Each structure stands twice: as structure tokens, then as C-alpha cells.
Amino acid sequence: xxxxxxxxxxxxxxxDMGGTVLLVILAVTFLMxxxxxxxxxxxxxxFPIEAEAVVTEWRARTDRTSWYAHQIRREMISRATAALxxxxxxxxxxxxxxxxxxxxxxxxxxxxxxDVVAFAGSGNPRALASGVSRATIPTMAGMVAALSxxxxxxxxxxxxxxxxGRMADRLSPES
Numbered sequence: 001x002x003x004x005x006x007x008x009x010x011x012x013x014x015x016d017m018g019g020t021v022l023l024v025i026l027a028v029t030f031l032m033x034x035x036x037x038x039x040x041x042x043x044x045x046x047f048p049i050e051a052e053a054v055v056t057e058w059r060a061r062t063d064r065t066s067w068y069a070h071q072i073r074r075e076m077i078s079r080a081t082a083a084l085x086x087x088x089x090x091x092x093x094x095x096x097x098x099x100x101x102x103x104x105x106x107x108x109x110x111x112x113x114x115d116v117v118a119f120a121g122s123g124n125p126r127a128l129a130s131g132v133s134r135a136t137i138p139t140m141a142g143m144v145a146a147l148s149x150x151x152x153x154x155x156x157x158x159x160x161x162x163x164x165g166r167m168a169d170r171l172s173p174e175s
Contacts, residue, residue, distance in 0.1 A: 018137035021105035032094035095149040102142020109135025
């Protein structure tokens, strides 16, 4: 229990060193990873059920070769692909925003350093260190969040395109 309290205090100190921008980065990262986990859950659990329903609906059709049937097939594939992608664009936006928020933290930290220098002069290294940490910690946090999100999101996008292609193949006119 004592270790948990120490971890909590260390986390609070880290967040205080990074400033308000670090809290925003933390919130954006939490939202981004929540959506990533939701998409992977959708791919593993819900999409196979929905894809099977679409394939069953397609195979129940008697006409699969006419122009109308091809248009219906395209609509079915399009609907399923849109459901697969879901919030992928929002996840990618969060990935893009994380480094920008880190940059915002850098700017606000540098402004704090300039305020300290203007008020206390450049002879107070402790006061300068606080501003420097507020400048570097959000940058690091924003880059770590963006890189981790980028790697996973690119894998997720590839998997989504693969699943969409597989479903399109299962809806061939001959099946």
C-alpha cells in the first residue's frame, strides 16, 4: 500500500512539473487509446458477426449478376467498410494533435523561463529549472503519445483494409 502512495505522489509531482498542458496531453492520449482499444475489440468481436450477416444477406439474393446486384454489393461493402473504419479518422487526428500539444507545452514553459528571468534575473538556477522542465516534459509526453499512437494506428488501418478486402472477396457474384 505504501508503494501505491509513493507512485501517486510521484505521478502528481510529474504532472506538476509538466504544467497544465501535460494534463491536456494525458486526456487526449487517454481518449486516443480508448478509441484504439474499442476498434480492436470491434475487429475481434463484433465485425465477424456483422460480416457474416452481410455475407448471408448477399448469398440469400437470387440475382447476383445484374447491374443492380453489383450496385447493392458495392453498397454493402461500403457500409461495412465505413463501420470498420469508424473513429479511425478521429484516432489519427489525436495522433497528429499530440506533438502540437507538446509544442504548446514547450512554448508555455519557455514563457515561464522568460518571466522568471525578467523577475528574478538569470542568477536563480532553481527558478529557471522549473520553467525548463515545463518546456521539455510536455514535448516528450506529446512525442511519446504520438509515436505510440502512430505505430498502432498504422497497424490498425492495415488490418481494417485487409478485413474490408476479405469481406469484398466473400461477396463475389459467384459465391
